[in-house]
Amino acid sequence: MLAAGAFNSPQLLMCSGIGPTVHLQAHGIDVLHDAPEVGQNLIDHVDFTINKRVSSIEPTGFSVRGIARMVPQFVTFMRHGRGMLSSNVAEAGGFLKSKPTLARPDLQLHFCAALVDDHNRHMHWGHGYSLHVCVLRFSRGTVTLASADAREAPVIDPRFFSDARDLDLLEEGVQMARRILDAPSLALCGGRELYTRPGQTDEQLRQTIAGHADTIYHPVATCRMGGDARSVVDPQLRVRGVAGLRIVDASVMPTLIGGNTNSPTVMIGERAADLIAASRREPQAVELPGAAAPTASAV
Ligand SMILES: Cc1cc2nc3c(=O)[nH]c(=O)nc-3n(C[C@H](O)[C@H](O)[C@H](O)COP(=O)(O)OP(=O)(O)OC[C@H]3O[C@@H](n4cnc5c(N)ncnc54)[C@H](O)[C@@H]3O)c2cc1C
Incomplete structure (x- = not known):
């Protein structure tokens, strides 16, 4: 699980080879998975x-x-x-x-x-x-x-x-x-x-x-969650294109809420705990609408 916040989660993904191919190659990083939106969509107040x-x-x-x-x-x-x-x-x-x-x-x-x-x-x-x-x-x-x-x-x-x-x-x-x-x-x-x-x-x-x-310190959306293939994580917070990795922090918000971001981030953590617990009991038990099939069972 990655939970380094809206600035460092996309950074760590990119340093690990998950991100926009051209940008990774410019830094001499081997591309594990081309994820064009990693680090994009940053929204703040x-x-x-x-x-x-x-x-x-x-x-x-x-x-x-x-x-x-x-x-x-x-x-x-x-x-x-x-x-x-x-x-x-x-x-x-x-x-x-x-x-x-x-x-x-x-x-x-x-x-x-x-x-x-x-x-x-x-x-x-x-x-x-x-x-x-x-x-x-x-x-x-x-x-x-x-x-x-x-x-x-x-x-x-x-x-x-x-x-x-x-x-x-x-x-x-x-x-x-x-x-x-x-x-x-x-x-x-x-x-x-x-x-x-x-x-x-x-x-x-x-x-x-x-x-x-x-x-005013509310950066989000740099590892956007979504049901579409371009989103960085799927609706169960699993990083697309790699197995066994979830992101659980403000970076997964699809867009910025009209208020302070701490409580929604805590709620993301609570939800992630439920998803992880459910996947351990019975993989795929918690399926949300629009969730794409994972590449492997993520925990
Ligand atoms: C000064 C300030 C005031 C704020 N005031 C409010 C407020 O009043 N109300 C409100 O709702 N929100 C407030 N916020 C926003 C709120 O704090 C964030 O929305 C929330 O903390 C986001 O949680 P997160 O888990 O995504 O990231 P973070 O809370 O930033 O957690 C990320 C963690 O990852 C760690 N980390 C990062 N990189 C690495 C690495 N490479 N290795 C190991 N660990 C790493 C960091 O040290 C940090 O502990 C404020 C933010 C700031 C900066």
């Missing part, structure tokens, strides 16, 4: 964060007064399990429809009671809060090999905004998020935006979004 810096020390952050406040907060947390140290920081979330006529949301919000800039690689002195907006669909990217050596990182290209609808939608989402931040209850918190400015033209806003947008 592209996200832009409106950060607001405030003078209050109420949100999580770094300042002399803020650090001094941590001492009693630490004691409160240790004694009662309460207070600001009991916060998961990402305290609220929501889903939006960019148009009321849509059947389902196409934007997601994560609210953090702290400044979050470039995945916190860029730390700020001071306090603030942030509202993440992410687009739930569209652009597709790739995971390819940098080297035949599995110890080297693969090349991850999410190709964010390769589908023009994503940037249009994200811009719309940022405008909607701003309206939420301007609503009376949150407007009370005030603050100054870090990268965006209320008076920006649409074009300036788009450039800021495109320059700062990044993943």
Whole structure:
């Protein structure tokens, strides 16, 4: 069983000779099975964060007064399990429809009671809060090999905004998020935006979004499951073209769900456990619609 996640499962398959023939040959890897979609179809949620810096020390952050406040907060947390140290920081979330006529949301919000800039690689002195907006669909990217050596990182290209609808939608989402931040209850918190400015033209806003947008950590679909011959795994998660190998992680999702990916991945694990247990009791006992015949009994 392979469960190395949406980046490393396709990498390990390719390093083992299962993947697109031309790409494997370019790295001098003997082809065991030509699987053109290994590493293809990468989908992720592209996200832009409106950060607001405030003078209050109420949100999580770094300042002399803020650090001094941590001492009693630490004691409160240790004694009662309460207070600001009991916060998961990402305290609220929501889903939006960019148009009321849509059947389902196409934007997601994560609210953090702290400044979050470039995945916190860029730390700020001071306090603030942030509202993440992410687009739930569209652009597709790739995971390819940098080297035949599995110890080297693969090349991850999410190709964010390769589908023009994503940037249009994200811009719309940022405008909607701003309206939420301007609503009376949150407007009370005030603050100054870090990268965006209320008076920006649409074009300036788009450039800021495109320059700062990044993943909200939901990569999937690089070893797509499907009933068709091109899919990497069949509906019982068996890798097509080889015997005895299943993939059990987020890479098998056929497409990206409109929300966070951890729970569905846990469910994939639970389902895989049932499939494996059933195949051990009686091979082929659990057959799903559209499942292709396996090359051999996979466990
Ligand atoms: C910073 C961050 C925050 C997130 N927050 C949320 C959230 O709040 N809610 C939510 O629903 N989802 C969240 N996610 C997404 C969620 O964590 C993933 O969707 C989920 O973990 C995917 O599970 P997986 O099994 O596919 O991959 P992973 O959890 O990445 O597991 C893959 C495992 O394989 C191991 N591995 C990889 N290569 C090798 C190798 N060559 N040899 C041995 N082991 C290897 C890795 O070390 C890892 O342990 C977040 C992700 C990140 C990165």
